[in-house]
Every structure is written in structure tokens, then in C-alpha cells.
Amino acid sequence: xxxxxxxxxxxxxxxxxxxxxxxxxxxxxxGSDTMVNLGQAWAEKYxxxxxxxxxxxxxxxxxxxxxxxxxxxxxxxxxxRNIKDKEIALANKKGVNPNEIxxxxxxxxxxxxxxxxxxKLTIDQLAGIFTGRITNWKDVGGKDxxxxxxxxxxxxxxxxxxxxxxxxxxxPNNKEEFAPGALMLSSSQAIADEVAGNSSxxxxxxxxxxxxxxxxxxxxxxxxxxxxxxxxxxxxxxKYPISRPLFLYTNGTPQGLVKKFVDFALSKEGQDIVLATDxxxxxx
Amino acid sequence: MRKxxxxxxxxxxxxxxxxxxxxxxxxxxxxxxxxxxxxxxxxPFQFLFGKSWYxxxxxxxxxxxxxxxxxxxxxxxxxxxxxxxxxxxxxxxAEVAPLKIKEVxxxxxxxxxxxxxxxxxxxxxxxxxxxxxxxFHLPTGxxxxxxxxxxxxxxxxxxxxxxxxxxxxxPKNYKEGAFALGATHWQTIYRVMLPAASSGILAAVMLxxxxxxxxxxxxMMITGNAAVxxxxxxxxxxxxxxxxxxxxxxxxxxxxxxxxLFAIGIVLFIISFAINVTADFFLHKRQ
Numbered sequence: 199x200x201x202x203x204x205x206x207x208x209x210x211x212x213x214x215x216x217x218x219x220x221x222x223x224x225x226x227x228x229g230s231d232t233m234v235n236l237g238q239a240w241a242e243k244y245x246x247x248x249x250x251x252x253x254x255x256x257x258x259x260x261x262x263x264x265x266x267x268x269x270x271x272x273x274x275x276x277x278x279r280n281i282k283d284k285e286i287a288l289a290n291k292k293g294v295n296p297n298e299i300x301x302x303x304x305x306x307x308x309x310x311x312x313x314x315x316x317x318k319l320t321i322d323q324l325a326g327i328f329t330g331r332i333t334n335w336k337d338v339g340g341k342d343x344x345x346x347x348x349x350x351x352x353x354x355x356x357x358x359x360x361x362x363x364x365x366x367x368x369x370p371n372n373k374e375e376f377a378p379g380a381l382m383l384s385s386s387q388a389i390a391d392e393v394a395g396n397s398s399x400x401x402x403x404x405x406x407x408x409x410x411x412x413x414x415x416x417x418x419x420x421x422x423x424x425x426x427x428x429x430x431x432x433x434x435x436x437k438y439p440i441s442r443p444l445f446l447y448t449n450g451t452p453q454g455l456v457k458k459f460v461d462f463a464l465s466k467e468g469q470d471i472v473l474a475t476d477x478x479x480x481x482x
Numbered sequence: 483m484r485k486x487x488x489x490x491x492x493x494x495x496x497x498x499x500x501x502x503x504x505x506x507x508x509x510x511x512x513x514x515x516x517x518x519x520x521x522x523x524x525x526p527f528q529f530l531f532g533k534s535w536y537x538x539x540x541x542x543x544x545x546x547x548x549x550x551x552x553x554x555x556x557x558x559x560x561x562x563x564x565x566x567x568x569x570x571x572x573x574x575x576a577e578v579a580p581l582k583i584k585e586v587x588x589x590x591x592x593x594x595x596x597x598x599x600x601x602x603x604x605x606x607x608x609x610x611x612x613x614x615x616x617x618f619h620l621p622t623g624x625x626x627x628x629x630x631x632x633x634x635x636x637x638x639x640x641x642x643x644x645x646x647x648x649x650x651x652x653p654k655n656y657k658e659g660a661f662a663l664g665a666t667h668w669q670t671i672y673r674v675m676l677p678a679a680s681s682g683i684l685a686a687v688m689l690x691x692x693x694x695x696x697x698x699x700x701x702m703m704i705t706g707n708a709a710v711x712x713x714x715x716x717x718x719x720x721x722x723x724x725x726x727x728x729x730x731x732x733x734x735x736x737x738x739x740x741x742x743l744f745a746i747g748i749v750l751f752i753i754s755f756a757i758n759v760t761a762d763f764f765l766h767k768r769q
Binding site: 259265358378380395396 | 710711717733
């Protein structure tokens with residue numbers, strides 16, 4: 199039985215490798231969960247335009263995508279954060295040369311339950327809430343209720359970006375961390391669901407995930423600045439304080455099919471898809 | 483020719499027999515090779531008893547005490563729930579139930595074992611989690627308790643079927659002797675059957691616990707995954723298994739985070755190995 203199972207396993211591994219080997223007209227894209235809808239929309243339109251080429255898009259998180267690129271198990275990594283120096287060093291050691299291409303912008307929305315009276319926060323208050331210094335909604339002008347923190351897992355570019363730009367307020371020497379009691383959820387959708395059903399929860403994700411079941415909070419840089427809603431216009435004119443670039447990473451300068459796809463993503467058509475999936479186009 | 487055939491088949495079976503041990507050894511060696519490297523960065527003491535788990539910070543903080551306690555708390559809760567129910571169910575099936583009900587119950591237990599854990603996790607997420615939140619007035623229902631309840635369902639089939647087997651294999655004349663001395667049915671079960679089957683029942687419990695501690699998907703979905711030292715069963719916890727599953731994708735091969743996750747794998751391996759050896763010990767004591 200074991201023998202037979204092993205045999206089937208070997209045969210199937212062989213088949214997979216043969217299949218993957220002959221697929222010169224197919225590319226693998228992997229990475230950021232924030233970008234997975236965007237990537238899939240691109241792939242669909244691209245394959246409509248160029249039948250015969252095959253693009254496979256999977257999520258898993260920015261870190262997952264970059265580590266796949268480094269181990270050469272994907273052709274393009276989607277990432278919602280910059281590649282780390284450590285990752286570049288590791289990639290170079292393995293003969294991979296990561297090449298960064300900025301393809302879109304994203305506003306990070308901070309969301310609460312629609313039943314929450316709170317509708318605005320400063321970055322300082324946000325940092326206080328997510329590091330665990332502020333634990334009750336009444337301290338920021340809400341009801342007397344314990345705050346339930348929702349965060350993405352550590353493999354998420356959103357997690358890293360939020361930590362560096364909100365918790366640590368862009369200060370590289372700041373060593374703030376998420377409160378250990380923060381719930382780590384495995385996807386943006388899981389955060390959206392928990393916020394929708396929990397009146398004391400607060401979470402964050404790319405603004406594409408906002409629906410009527412969550413209430414986005416207006417954010418101000420500090421007390422004197424104006425509070426800004428996460429909308430596409432506010433991200434484009436740089437008013438919204440927590441927005442970030444989204445990247446594709448390739449091994450070296452894009453060539454062949456990879457170049458064809460990257461060019462498509464950056465074309466007018468590709469950037470229209472960016473807008474249609476609730477992100478912000480770059481080339482304006 | 484026939485002799486040759488015999489020889490070939492014999493050797494093939496031998497290879498199959500050795501294969502499983504060979505694979506276990508390979509897996510363990512690989513775990514050791516990848517996991518022990520973490521101790522170049524942190525001491526074993528810091529690793530096992532450190533209170534902060536921030537693997538992607540710079541420098542990373544790799545303390546897995548909250549994760550170990552999270553795993554143990556969820557497992558303990560599941561054991562407290564599943565052992566009395568499981569053993570009770572086994573006694574009912576083996577000793578009390580009429581034949582027809584016995585068949586139905588056994589089929590039901592087998593069906594419970596066949597439900598994939600991700601399905602149980604999903605059901606728990608939409609039904610159990612809000613229920614726990616409302617009953618205990620908690621800020622969130624994603625807690626160790628929810629995980630324990632769900633895992634209890636997963637441990638039940640193992641406990642029931644092995645415990646029932648143990649009760650069934652108690653020699654008939656023990657029971658007849660007890661009845662002949664005028665013992666009631668309950669006295670017979672409590673004073674004769676249970677002690678006679680005790681080592682088998684203990685083995686059943688250990689194997690059930692082994693099943694629980696290795697479970698990943700369901701706990702990841704419903705325990706909240708907060709790496710905090712748990713003060714009670716009503717707070718979110720992060721288990722060893724969920725940590726590996728959630729973070730393996732991020733960890734760059736050959737990085738310190740990657741080594742740390744493999745070291746967690748070693749810890750888990752040792753725990754479940756210890757549980758299995760204990761179960762085996764009790765099982766063999768019976769024979």
C-alpha cells in the first residue's frame with residue numbers, strides 16, 4: 199500500500215515537473231493578500247488579450263511572495279511593502295536579483311463596527327490603541343468598553359507597514375510592537391467579518407475591503423491637522439496619512455513573458471483595472 | 483523460479499516495513515538540522531521561557547513560552563471536556579446500550595472522526611465563537627475556551643473507540659463473577675470493568691490528547707492567535723501548531739525566523755512523542 203502510494207507520488211511529482219518545465223508560456227505570481235484581487239483581475243484581462251499565455255496568481259502574504267521569488271518558485275512576487283535588506287542579501291546569495299516595480303497605491307483603512315460612536319482618530323491615538331497603552335474606548339471618546347485589537351499575521355505586508363508607519367510613526371529607532379493581546383487573523387476578510395460582528399473591535403486593511411458592514415475611521419496626522427476619510431481622491435492628492443505603494447518584484451529586469459505582463463499592468467488598461475479594484479493608479 | 487519470487491516479495495515487504503521507521507528518522511534528523519540552528523541566536527532557556535514572540539522584529543524576540551502555554555491550555559480544556567464524555571460514551575456503548583443503539587452510536591462516532599478539521603473550525607467560527615462571546619460577556623469569542631470545545635469534538639472519536647475496545651476485551655468471566663457475587667450492574671462497571679480496562683482507557687485518553695495537541699487548522703481559526711501569556715481560559719491564545727502554519731510562508735529559508743519555526747517543530751515533536759510513548763506503555767501493560 200505504502201509502496202503503491204509512494205509510486206503514485208513519484209509519478210505525480212514527475213508529471214508536475216514535466217508540466218512545469220514545458221510551460222514557457224506560463225508565469226507564476228505570488229504574494230500579498232492585499233493585491234491578490236488586483237493580480238487576478240490583471241491576469242484575467244491579460245489572458246483575454248493574449249490567449250495562449252497562462253498566468254497563475256496566488257496569495258499568502260507579501261513575505262510569502264518574496265520568499266518564493268528568492269527560492270525561485272515564482273516569477274513575480276506581489277508585495278505591499280519594500281523588500282528588506284536581509285531578504286536582498288539572501289536573494290543575492292541564491293543568485294536572484296530582486297527588481298522593484300511600483301504598480302499602484304493603496305490607502306490603509308482603520309475600521310470599527312458601525313455601532314461604534316467613534317469616527318475619527320489621530321495617528322498618536324492609533325499607535326496608543328494598537329500598542330496596548332489605550333485599552334478602553336472611553337479614552338478616545340467612545341463608550342466604556344474594552345478595545346479588541348485585530349491585526350493581520352506577521353506574513354502580511356499590511357501588518358509590517360502598519361507597524362512601521364503607525365505604531366512606530368515612521369521612526370526607525372522606535373521599537374514599539376503590537377500589543378501581545380492583539381488577535382492575529384489570517385486574512386483581511388477575517389478582520390472584516392470580525393469587525394462586522396463585534397462592537398468593540400478595531401482593525402485595519404486595504405481600503406478595497408471596506409463595505410457597509412464596517413465603518414472606516416477618519417485619520418489625522420496630529421491633533422492640529424484635519425481628519426481625512428480613506429477615499430481614492432484623498433490618497434491621490436496625498437491627504438490621507440496612511441497610504442502606501444504596492445510593488446511587483448521580478449528577478450532582474452523583466453524579460454519575455456514577465457516583461458509583457460508588467461508592461462500590461464503599467465499600461466492605461468492595467469491602471470484602469472487598478473482603479474476598478476479600489477486601489478489608486480500611479481501614473482497620473 | 484518460485485523461490486526467487488518468494489525472495490523478491492519477502493524483500494519488498496521488508497523494505498515497506500523499514501520505510502516507515504526510515505522516514506520518521508529522516509524527518510527527525512531534518513527537524514534537528516534546521517531547528518537547532520536557532521540556538522546560535524538565542525539560548526535554549528531564552529527560547530523556551532521567553533515571554534515575547536516577535537519573530538519579524540529587528541532583532542527578533544523568539545520566546546515561545548506564550549505559545550507552549552497556549553497549546554497546553556487549549557489541550558487541557560479539551561481533555562477536561564472530552565475525557566468524561568468520551569469514557570462515559572464508551573461505557574454506555576460497551577456495557578449498557580442495546581444492540582441497535584450501539585450500532586447507531588458507533589456509526590455516529592465514526593462519522594464524527596471523518597469530519598475534516600477545517601470544517602469543524604469553520605462551524606466553530608460561525609456558531610460557537612459568537613455563543614461563547616455572548617454567554618460569558620467577553621470582548622471577543624475567539625478564545626482558548628472555544629478552541630477547547632471544538633478540539634474536544636476531535637478527541638472524542640479516538641477516546642471512545644479505543645476505550646470501548648479496552649472495555650470489550652475485559653474477559654467475560656470477570657463480569658460473570660461479579661454478578662454471581664450479587665453486584666449490581668453499576669457496581670460491576672465501576673469496581674470490576676473499569677479497573678480491569680484502566681490501562682486501555684488511559685491509552686485512549688493519551689492518544690486523544692495527542693490528537694488535540696497536534697491539531698492546527700481549527701485552533702488557528704478560532705483561538706484568536708494572540709501570543710500573550712494566558713491568565714484564564716477566556717482569553718485569546720496562540721498555539722505552537724498555529725504559529726508554524728501561519729508563519730511558515732513568511733519565513734525566508736535559512737533565516738532566524740525559519741530556524742525558530744523548526745525549533746517549535748522539535749518541541750511539538752517531543753511533546754507528541756512523549757504522549758505516544760506513554761500511551762504505548764499503558765497499552766502494553768495491559769497485555
